[in-house]
Amino acid sequence: AINGAKAPSEAKLKKLPDQDALLAIAEVFSLGDSEALIDNDIMITCITGLLMSAPMRIGETLRLRTDCLRDDNDKDGERQNY
Structure with missing residues (x-):
C-alpha cells in the first residue's frame, strides 16, 4: 500500500x-x-529492454x-562484438 499503485504521490515521485x-536512454533508442x-x-x-519487460x-x-564487451574477428575476418 505504501509503495504500490495506491501509494501516495510523494512515494511514487521518489521512485x-x-x-x-x-532522456539519454530515449536518445539512444531514437x-x-x-x-x-x-x-x-x-x-x-x-x-533497458530487459528491465522494461521483466523488472x-x-x-x-x-x-x-x-569489462563484458569484447571484440574479435569472425571466420570471414570481420570484426564482431560479443
Missing part, C-alpha cells in the same frame, strides 16, 4: 528515475538504424562484469 537519464551505435549504447538498450530481473545486471 522515478532522473529525467536526464531517461537513433535506431539511422546511425551506427557504439557498443555501450547497444548494451544499454539491451539491458524483477534487475539483480541479474549486477552480475555483469564491467
